[in-house]
Amino acid sequence: MFVLELTYCAPADRIEALREAHMAWVDEQFEAGEFIASGPKKPRDGGVILAVGADRDRVEAIAASDPFAQEEVCEYRITEFTASRTAPPLREYRQPARG
Template sequence: MHIVLLKFAEQKDQAPSHMDGHNAWLKKGFDDGVFLLAGSLQPRRGGAIVVNGATLEELQARVAQDPFVVAKVVDAEILEISASRADDRLKFLLG
């Protein structure tokens, strides 16, 4: 499992012009069953995505295609989690 941090970067003022592409990229990640949760980092620091079902290499390739990353609206950081405990509702993440 991974967490992707998308922190605003040098071109953050360009976010509105890339929002449609970024939202389409997010939709594809959810449609593919790879993204589990996405949302904003507060206060207005960027975004984060919880990811399951992708190798690090697959995720790196996917993140590199985010229009926000391509346009340097955000800098991406991928954190890997070796989950060992979970609430019963999230036990599927331990497999």
């Protein structure tokens, strides 16, 4: 599983101009089963996405396809982790703990 942390690196007007395209992209990733949670950070200097991509290369490619990334208004920090424990409704995303 992956945590994608977006940090804005452009003026607010550039970000707002791309927000609709970014949100359409987010919706596409939810529909494709790639994302299971997302939302803005507080303070609102970016956002966080929880992704269940098959591997890091796939998740990096997905992040690179974000209109925010393509227009260079945000930077992505991608952290892979093992979801060895989850709430019961997220049981399908549990992963065996690694060494």
